[in-house]
Amino acid sequence: MKTRNRVLGESKEITVGSVKLGGANPVAIQSMTNTKTSEVDVTVEQVLELESAGCEIIRVSIPDQESALALANIKSKINIPIVADIHFRAELAVQAINSGADKVRINPGNIGDEAGVRSIIEAAKEAKIPIRIGVNSGSIGKELRSKDLPMSEKLVLSALEYVDLLESMDFFDMALSVKSSSVPDTIDAYRGLAKATRHPLHLGVTESGTLLNGAIRSALGIGVLLEEGIGDTLRVSLAADPVHEVHVAKEILQALGMRAFHPEVIACPTCARCEVDLFSIAEKIEDYLKFSKKTIKVAVMGCVVNGPGEAADADIGLAAGKGKGVIFVQGQSIKTVKEKDFFDELVLAIKGLD
Ligand code: SF4
Structure with a gap:
């Protein structure tokens, strides 16, 4: 590499x-x-x-x-x-x-x-x-x-x-x-x-x-x-x-893409378009993956501007909207989920990669 x-x-x-x-x-x-x-x-x-x-x-x-x-x-x-x-x-x-x-x-x-x-x-x-x-x-x-x-x-x-x-x-x-x-x-x-x-x-x-x-x-x-x-x-x-x-x-x-050690969680910095508590979801996912050796990329994005694109580029993605969001797996949108289920659904999707 x-x-x-x-x-x-x-x-x-x-x-x-x-x-x-x-x-x-x-x-x-x-x-x-x-x-x-x-x-x-x-x-x-x-x-x-x-x-x-x-x-x-x-x-x-x-x-x-x-x-x-x-x-x-x-x-x-x-x-x-x-x-x-x-x-x-x-x-x-x-x-x-x-x-x-x-x-x-x-x-x-x-x-x-x-x-x-x-x-x-x-x-x-x-x-x-x-x-x-x-x-x-x-x-x-x-x-x-x-x-x-x-x-x-x-x-x-x-x-x-x-x-x-x-x-x-x-x-x-x-x-x-x-x-x-x-x-x-x-x-x-x-x-x-x-x-x-x-x-x-x-x-x-x-x-x-x-x-x-x-x-x-x-x-x-x-x-x-x-x-x-x-x-x-x-x-x-x-x-x-x-x-x-x-x-x-x-x-x-x-x-630098020279070696891969652990999952990568990318999250948008949020802006006025974001209508969910994105930081806490990103932090929870990061925490969940802390000891994982899977070299996957998880994207947690706040809205429909860059969200679907970035989420689709990752192994697992979330493009949030108002009160709900779309879960992506390997580039494909698989379902729309409620905000309260974001974390559980992302975990489910990550486990589904095994
Ligand atoms: S993805 Fe949406 S909410 Fe996040 S920073 Fe970009 S425009 Fe703002």
Whole structure:
């Protein structure tokens, strides 16, 4: 279902535990725990909650040795691939790889010296796992930072410098990210990177904000890129419960028609022509379908102007009128029902699709 771009060509495929990224594979959903990784029980509890929300790859921070060692225990209790996020200390990355990490994310610029990077590469080669080079606008090296270039170019140059470094060490199993908290910089940087490399790209707008703002900023940044065929996996960063990150990611992919996860309820915003309490019907139907995995479209429309057309385009539709409405199934109007029966009749029609 992925519409990987026609112009840029497919990215390379890499394997992260049981998930394949890049190539023609579906864009995978990632999230990150916000528990202390060394506290195994709470971390596992959060990962399992994220798994059931639809997370496909989980990342955990490894700030100390205790966390690197805990990774093995966490991994044995979860079902999705685990990525170790490491800054500054190469030995923690090596330890995390030895603990069974399915991928490590590093920013080679802050790992210290080349010997440190080399030790991670050797461990990753032996374990046959990929590395994500994760460059952020906040962590560009001093020299590049001082150059008179747009931030997006600095991000791309920084990422490509590290790609060269890893490739010079004969390591090619990698994904890349160039996140910025600025949506336009993020979009420009990924566009530049997609032209320059075939390595799979991990999309995200960093520090994107609290739930509503963060969701909008991520949907725009990530959505524009996906629509252009750029991106192989994504993480929506929110200053909120990470379960929301997964929900927002799914909505982005479903809205673009790239993946289908759940029913879609569309409802008109209502206007002076609407003569029924449309919002409550739409909300009740949405609530009814909350845990459904059916990938159907239900349209709840307020009047005869756009109502019949939209209702007929959906799998199930209601075009309301004054005190009554018409139920549509797969484009055909099947019956006229009273307003008090709208919800029950829509449910009946949805069940009839089974
Ligand atoms: S469908 Fe009808 S009620 Fe709803 S917004 Fe359009 S014109 Fe107004």
